[in-house]
Amino acid sequence: MGTEVYRRTRRMILNRVLIAPFIVMMLVCGTLVYHFATSLRHQVTAKLVRIVDGHRRIIEQFLDERIQDLQFVAGSVSYEELTREGEIDRALKRLQATSQAFLDLGVFNETGIHDAYAGPYTDLVGKNYAEARWFQEVQDKAVYVSDVFLGFRNIPHFVIVVRRQEGTRSWFLRATIDSLFFNDLVGSVRVGRTGEAYLVNRDGIFETPRRSGGGLMEPDPDYPTYRADDREALSFSAPDRSGERYVYATGRLRQTGWLLVVRQEADEAYGPLTRAVWIAVGLIVVGGGIVVFTAFVLASGLANRLRIADLEKQEMGTQLIMAGRLAEVGEMSAGVAHEINNPLQVMKSEYTLIQEILKDAERAGGMPTTEDLRQIRESVEEINQQIDRCKEITQGLLKFARKTEPTIQPIDLPSFVHEVASMVEHGAFLENIRIVEKSQHGLEPVESDPAQLQQVFLNLLNNAIYALKGRENAEIRITVGKEDGYATVAVADNGCGIPPENLEKIFLPFFTTKPVGQGTGLGLSTCYGIVEKLGGRIAVSSELNVGSVFTVYLPLAGPPEEVRHEAKLTERRGDTR
């Protein structure tokens, strides 16, 4: 599998690990913010509406009281009594006793003539008010309340007029009321930093000054954006002329139709919401960062573990194939060896016979020349040598095929390995190769076959020396250790290494990279056979031009039972001799 696959796997894991928490986090934050926003909006509008309701009630009550005061005066005296000298002054005094807001008091007849007056502007008496707006308005109604105006006095005030029906004729009682009372009441409303309250009349004219701009009797530029209901307090949100968004609550005054407006900048009112959103965004960023980081670490770890597992599987696969092939070759080798051994035995006999005949003939002097004899003997000798060579090969094959029996005894691996290493030390020294031995402490002896193990280690060491020929800093590192119930001997060299395509063939009989005549190709296959027979295994790892490591694993518990059994029997054979 290529690295691309792992990268893809990692990305896949990453996506899955990330998407779920991300969705959950977004949902949680989104829901929280939504609910918080709803609740906050509710709270803000409720607060503004509450203020509107409360203040509207106070102002309405104030107006009601003043109207009642006036109606009481108008109802308790007749026109004649009131226009009598000094009577109106007493009436004003009585009114002022109930409320300081009464500035003056005047009486008007049907035609709008100012008949009597009490207050600071006595010169108003006698004037005709028939054309005045209030006079016309009050004709139909019993009571009239004017808008606020500055008038001659240059203080904000308004008038209340009540109509009195006396028999067939009617007359009017008018009182001027100081509107400072509202100014104070409405002006004192403060909500946060930007929250304010003010009154506007039906034409959008300020009845009280507005703190954020807008003087008394000036038109309110934002009036068209207002929404209002004649009975209920309303809340809405709208931008003002400069684009600043406000949250409003409005309520209309029953008597005058003025609108009580309470408003606050949306930015301030919803400040906590903005903060909450920022906190949520922060949480998402920080939490997301943590999740991404964790997911990345997790995914990388997982992908890595997957890769290692794959490598192990691959290696195991190779080893299985190798083992299978080796088993087949082993069977075949045993057959081949047997078939060769029989004719070899015949040749051996023939050789012995020829030798003896020659000897006899020589002794009898029956042979022509000694030169001929020498040649015959030489070639006969050659036959014998060739037979021995064949024998070595077949026996090597048989060893590989695990057909020879071991002799089991306890072996102290470190000193045993040292002994074997000292056998090749001289050869290594000549090649300028350093041999480093290292062993783990406290290793118990291993039950195994020393003669066969010697062959195994000699073979591995000789291979290492061969791989290190002509190399700089050549080094063979022998490490004796223990791992999962196995004693391990690793022979590592920093030599030429084994190409991957050869790696799975090295244990096959007759596989060799050495020039013809330098190796039979049986060394490693024999090692393999021996170690398998002893219940262990050989592992190899190699990198081209970096070096190779051959690790021999021997069971600490000794070889399998049947091997020991055979070994015991063969030992007994020795006793019977």
Add this chain to the structure above:
Amino acid sequence: MSKMRLLLVDDEERFLATTRILLEKRGVETLTATNGSDALALLDEKPIDVVILDVKMPGMDGVEVLRRIKQKHPLVEVIMLTGHGSVESAVEGLKLGAFDYVMKPTDIPDLLAKAEEAHAKKQSMEEKIRRAKVEKIISHPMAVFGKDKEDED
């Protein structure tokens, strides 16, 4: 030491012939057989000390022949000759009482040496038996009669 009488059993006729010549030259009386049943027949007919027996033969295999030899002639020593490194059959042979086993190819002098060892062992066994018999006769002279025949090969 009396002369050794040897029986060579192998399916390879040329090997039999050549080895026989070699052994006879060394003064060993040698008989040959190319299969198991011939060998068993020869053992019944003639006095033989040591049998060299190939493990793998057509027909009755070496291990079976060995079993029968040991049944009928327990004192005869058998050396197993194997071309196969088959430990299994060698172990089987040793269990059944073979003297030793030799891997093919082997040098004829070595083979002969091993045969002589086997012969020596057989002779010492026979000597022991003889001595035991003599002691028996000395202690119970009358026991000689009636039982004597059974001990003969």
